[in-house]
Amino acid sequence: xxIFALVDCNNFYVSCERVFNPALEGKPVVVLSxxxxxxxxxxxxxxxxxVPMGEPAFKLRxxxxxxxxxxxxxxxxxxGDMSERVMSVLATFAPGAEVYSIDECFLDLDGLSVPDLTxxxxxxxxTVKRWTGIPVSVGIGGTKTLAKLANRLAKKSPKANGVLDxxxxxxxxEVALKRTPVGEVWGIxxxxxxxxxxxxxxxxxxxxxxxxxxxxxxxxxxxxxxVMELRGVAVHTLDTEPADKQTTCCSRSFxxxxxxxxxxxxxxxxxxxRAAEKIRADGLVAGALQVFAQTDRFRRDQPQFTLNAMxxxxxxxxxxxxxxxxxxxxxxxxWRDGYAYKKAGVILIDLVDPANIARDLFSPPxxxxxxxxxxMNAVDGLNNRMGKGAVGYGLVxxxxxxxxxxxxxxxxxxxxxxxxxxxxx
DNA sequence: TCTGGGGTCCTAGGACCC
DNA sequence: TCTGGGGTCCTAGGACCC
Numbered sequence: 278x279x280i281f282a283l284v285d286c287n288n289f290y291v292s293c294e295r296v297f298n299p300a301l302e303g304k305p306v307v308v309l310s311x312x313x314x315x316x317x318x319x320x321x322x323x324x325x326x327x328v329p330m331g332e333p334a335f336k337l338r339x340x341x342x343x344x345x346x347x348x349x350x351x352x353x354x355x356x357g358d359m360s361e362r363v364m365s366v367l368a369t370f371a372p373g374a375e376v377y378s379i380d381e382c383f384l385d386l387d388g389l390s391v392p393d394l395t396x397x398x399x400x401x402x403x404t405v406k407r408w409t410g411i412p413v414s415v416g417i418g419g420t421k422t423l424a425k426l427a428n429r430l431a432k433k434s435p436k437a438n439g440v441l442d443x444x445x446x447x448x449x450x451e452v453a454l455k456r457t458p459v460g461e462v463w464g465i466x467x468x469x470x471x472x473x474x475x476x477x478x479x480x481x482x483x484x485x486x487x488x489x490x491x492x493x494x495x496x497x498x499x500x501x502x503x504v505m506e507l508r509g510v511a512v513h514t515l516d517t518e519p520a521d522k523q524t525t526c527c528s529r530s531f532x533x534x535x536x537x538x539x540x541x542x543x544x545x546x547x548x549x550x551r552a553a554e555k556i557r558a559d560g561l562v563a564g565a566l567q568v569f570a571q572t573d574r575f576r577r578d579q580p581q582f583t584l585n586a587m588x589x590x591x592x593x594x595x596x597x598x599x600x601x602x603x604x605x606x607x608x609x610x611x612w613r614d615g616y617a618y619k620k621a622g623v624i625l626i627d628l629v630d631p632a633n634i635a636r637d638l639f640s641p642p643x644x645x646x647x648x649x650x651x652x653m654n655a656v657d658g659l660n661n662r663m664g665k666g667a668v669g670y671g672l673v674x675x676x677x678x679x680x681x682x683x684x685x686x687x688x689x690x691x692x693x694x695x696x697x698x699x700x701x702x
Numbered sequence: 703t704c705t706g707g708g709g710t711c712c713t714a715g716g717a718c719c720c
Numbered sequence: 721t722c723t724g725g726g727g728t729c730c731t732a733g734g735a736c737c738c
Contacts, residue, residue: 310706317706317738335704351706378738466736497712499736526708575705622707682704 279511280386280417280444282398283424284367284405286360287412287432289380290318293359294349296410297690297698306347309334312530312681313350350683358691362409370401373515383421385515398440417442418450421513422506425463426453426481454482454507464503469496481507521561521630527552528622531679534573536617541570542605544679548623549604550670553597554660556625557653562593564627566600568607573619584618586611593629596653597670600625621679 286292290308295301305322309315315333316323326344328337340346360379368374373385391397398415405413416428423443430453431441443450460470462481472495478484484492485507493501502512527548535541545568556563571583586607594600604623656669688696 312706314704314706331705333705338704353707381738464736468735497735499712522709524709528707530706573705620706624708681706 278387278419279514280389280394280419281421281424281511281515282371282384282386283377283416283418283421283428284382284384284401284413285416285428285432286363286380287414288318288320289360289411290351290356291320291323291349292411293356294352294687295320296359297355298687301347304347305340305344306349307337308349308351310351311683312532313348313684314530316348317351348685350686352687352689354689354692355687359409359411363405363411363413366405366408367401370404373517375515375517376519383424383515386417394442394445395440398442399438402439412439414439415441417444419444419509420506420511422463422503423450423453423509426457426461426507429461430456450509451482454485455480457481459484462503462507464499465496469500472496522559522628524624524626524628525552525555525559525561525563526622526624527555528569528620528624529679529681530620531618532682533678534617534619535679536615538612538614540677540679541612541618541621542608543677544621545570545604545608545623546601546670548621549601550597552623552625553595553600554657556628557595557657559628560630561628562595562631563590563600563625564593564629565589565625566603566607567624567626568604568611568622569624570608570618570621572616576617579617580615582613582616584608584611584613593627593631597656601670 291301291306294306294308301320303322304320305326305328306320307316307323307328308318310317313334315331316328316337317331319328319330323346326340326346328340328346334348337346337348341348356379364374364376364382367382367384371384371386372388375383377383386394389397394417398417402413402415405411414428414431416424416426416431417440418424418427427441427443431437431439434441441449441453443453457480459465459473459478459481460467462484465473465484473479473484476487476491478487484504487504489501489504492504496503505512529544529548531544549566549568566588567585568588569583569585572579572581574581588603588607590599590603600623660669688698690696690698
């Protein structure tokens with residue numbers, strides 16, 4: 278039988294900020310999403326004063342005065358780098374590791390011969406904390422879904438002290454299922470939890486007792502797999518070699534809504550350029566692209582519109598100028614005057630590795646000619662050495678109304694020489 | 703005044719074919 | 721009134737995740 282451990286960093290973004298700014302320790306802290314929009318990470322103290330996940334920043338302002346809540350802009354360069362450090366420590370402990378998200382990692386503990394799994398996990402926790410500064414929790418289960426569930430309880434229960442092992446203590450499984458609200462189960466979101474509630478299914482345990490036909494009809498094949506996993510049947514396996522991405526998106530909300538074509542044009546140009554860098558870093562080419570721009574969905578008093586255009590790319594390409602040209606032509610063809618646009622984006626789709634591209638007689642080879650390649654290498658190299666945006670396409674004015682807000686971002690302590698922390702005597 | 707961004711998988715329905 | 725029955729492929733949209 279497989280033994281899955283889920284290692285999850287506690288309040289990851291807040292923990293990253295605290296590593297480099299210990300003054301945040303013990304205080305209510307939230308990290309805001311892009312554009313300083315809403316809370317995406319909360320310290321325990323912030324949870325205690327009632328900050329809900331996803332709460333818009335403007336609704337938290339009163340807590341700043343009342344409880345000294347600290348709101349940090351997000352610093353993804355820092356979190357990405359800290360994530361790599363945590364993952365590389367975890368990889369040294371287990372024969373198999375799957376990086377599931379920026380702050381979570383599944384380990385396969387099957388075949389690991391240790392006398393006491395809980396004790397071993399405490400050792401892992403302590404090591405990660407000592408080497409990276411990040412606190413983690415560990416849940417152990419016979420399926421990934423049960424490991425997730427155990428992890429959640431490990432975080433909540435003070436008795437667990439950050440580790441809960443449902444494999445060495447099979448009798449605890451039923452208790453754990455009964456203590457987990459159905460909406461907290463991995464794979465059961467708001468919609469499905471609502472359907473369950475109507476049928477009197479309130480806990481994860483209730484869900485395991487539901488009838489397969491009803492589950493399949495209500496929550497589809499995915500829902501049924503989730504329930505199988507809750508019942509202890511391992512459906513999901515450890516995925517140590519993640520497949521190539523199928524799509525890559527670069528989109529942003531604007532600090533202010535804009536009505537002028539030129540403003541949206543500049544935003545789309547910037548997003549296409551950034552998306553191109555991403556697929557080149559992954560070694561992929563795009564076979565098509567989608568460009569969109571939309572009005573502010575929260576302004577019910579204003580006319581709503583979403584502009585959307587799909588552009589095929591033949592041959593498939595990773596070249597910035599070609600992707601920009603395609604995105605702009607899509608924007609131009611679908612453009613409508615008279616709307617206040619609040620968000621736009623570029624999605625690169627049909628991504629493939631040019632090495633294993635399947636071609637027929639009539640499709641051209643992917644666009645990876647030597648000259649284009651050399652140019653892109655030079656551009657990416659300059660940006661890596663001199664900082665993002667050192668070289669680019671099109672001149673985009675700084676301080677344009679569509680550019681995003683980030684009022685209180687921490688320095689890039691680990692990824693920019695200029696931001697290295699300084700120790701003062 | 704102010705409400706994120708980036709992904710995956712599944713399903714239903716239409717187009718098209720024999 | 722009556723007007724097949726399958727297949728496949730593609731797309732849009734909905735659900736979920738972090």
